[in-house]
Amino acid sequence: MKVAPAPLHPNEALELFARTRARTEALAAPLCPEDTMLQSMEDASPVKWHLAHTTWFFEEFILKPRLPDYRSPDDRFAFLFNSYYTQAGPRHARDRRGLVSRPEGQAVAGYRAHVEESLSDLLDSHRDDSDEIAELVELGCHHEMQHQELLVTDLLHGLSFNPLLPAYKDPEPLPVTSEVALAFTRHAGGLVEIGHAGGGFAYDCEGPRHKVWLDPFEIADRPVTNRDWIAFMEDGGYADPRHWLMEGHATATREGWDRPLYWWQQDDEWWTYTLRGPQPVALDAPVVHVSYYEADAFARWAGGRLPTEAEHEVAFRDRPIAGNLMGDAGAIGALRPLPGPGIWGDVWEWTASDFAPYPGFRPPEGALGEYNGKFMVNQRVLRGGSCATPAPQMRTTYRTFFYPHQRWQMFGLRLARDAA
Structure with a gap:
């Protein structure tokens, strides 16, 4: 609502x-x-x-x-x-x-x-x-x-279950890019306000606007890339329980996870299935189709953590909503993450925050009150939109939510860390 x-x-x-x-x-x-x-x-x-x-x-x-x-x-x-x-x-x-x-x-x-x-x-x-x-x-x-x-x-x-691996959109090569160094921007924190303040559409779960205390933090200027993820894999990140939440490691072991969804190795090169059919993994594009459990394990392995949703909102709320998002009919867009230091689009970014009601939240009466409120348990918030999110829908306060084991959506991550 x-x-x-x-x-x-x-x-x-x-x-x-x-x-x-x-x-x-x-x-x-x-x-x-x-x-x-x-x-x-x-x-x-x-x-x-x-x-x-x-x-x-x-x-x-x-x-x-x-x-x-x-x-x-x-x-x-x-x-x-x-x-x-x-x-x-x-x-x-x-x-x-x-x-x-x-x-x-x-x-x-x-x-x-x-x-x-x-x-x-x-x-x-x-x-x-x-x-x-x-x-x-x-x-x-x-x-x-x-x-x-x-x-x-x-x-x-x-x-993806079709052995012919059909293409929904015509195959198109990714642009040639070079590695983008990982850098962090410091934020002072303090008492901040987050949530929708009116003046346009928002779902009920984006409000009420309220105050949150943030300790100083740093957040990465780009999402984690496929190149970063391969380093995690090659270092045994999937098999090392030190990086994992217990439930996450149990899920990864039970499901046999040792790579992102849709990946396979062919002639010593990583490939992935996309809406454009089989494609070599683009090393400098954001990693996609990883669960919260995997994202959290990677962050620990990398010496960082996942940002809270308040940190994500405060860090990027002054950035214009522009990026690799879904366009209108006739210009649907790439429908896959693209290399670059984007903020909006490409991949939804897992946060460390539970999908819970903001202080003062009250669901509307009637069936429409079931839109969001009934799902506020056992799910995690993601921020930032993806290459499959329609551009008119994005707002800096938009919070989507999924269960921590799910992978089939355009899920990725961005690192954060405490500031000294």
Whole structure:
């Protein structure tokens, strides 16, 4: 939900809606029907489900409450395409989404078109309460942007099991680069404020703005690279329990982790599977697809630590939001980390912070209150966005969250350390 909302004009809401929906369609356009049905694990969902669920969100939370005569193309879609909103009714099992071969893709496309037309009509006919509707449309668009990132990362995981290692986007060589030296910037700390202060969109979990005490710290000017990670691997970092949290080492041992997800060695060279198909590992690009456990172990091995989310926000909140992020339809972007000293984009950066409520946080009433609050346990905060995060979604206060064992998202890390 929003914090201190600044409602969009209805025309602005429609423009945001059109751009957002067009980006989703552009992401799905290169896929064949069989691609859209892939579900490789419970954490991931098929592309067809993402297309339908993001549509259901607008229908369930905007159209149905405000249009008494609204009729869905199929009332069963509410059961099939709800995700976790228990107050919105029963839902299909998450781990069986890939078994829903029907409705077919054409029916889902018709569902999207029906909801888009109905939403446009609603904004035209409800000018008296259009600010509230526009606010919900904005939330729905940001919700769909989150699913755009999930769409491509879930797809990558699904395609990775195909022995043909197909390319979602045309292969493209990385630019030739040279190693960027690791440097740290010192920050004085003290009593600082973090969190969203209003004046634009934010999720409810980004506020309230509040004070935090920070001791002096240093934070790296670039993320950890593949070159750095290979040094960790070659030094036996995965096998040495001294660097690991006990639960992390047990997970790594059980899962057989000895490299980032999607890596393999071929003719003494490291390769990785990407949305552009098999690629040699770019040594100076940020390492990606590593869990919190691996990131924490690397930081200990390197003589540092992971930053807290407050340190990350304070260090970079004055940096303009620009970098390797997902663009609009027609300019989707690289969809892979690129070499360079970027701050925003490329990889989400694990922090040492639990995903917990800020002081004074209260989830909204109703089903929309389930958006973030119910997940505030046993997860870690990541900051900074990734190459698969839509650029309009990024803010310096944006906090995403995942479980510490998960790897399939665009996860990387940046080092921090205490300042003398």
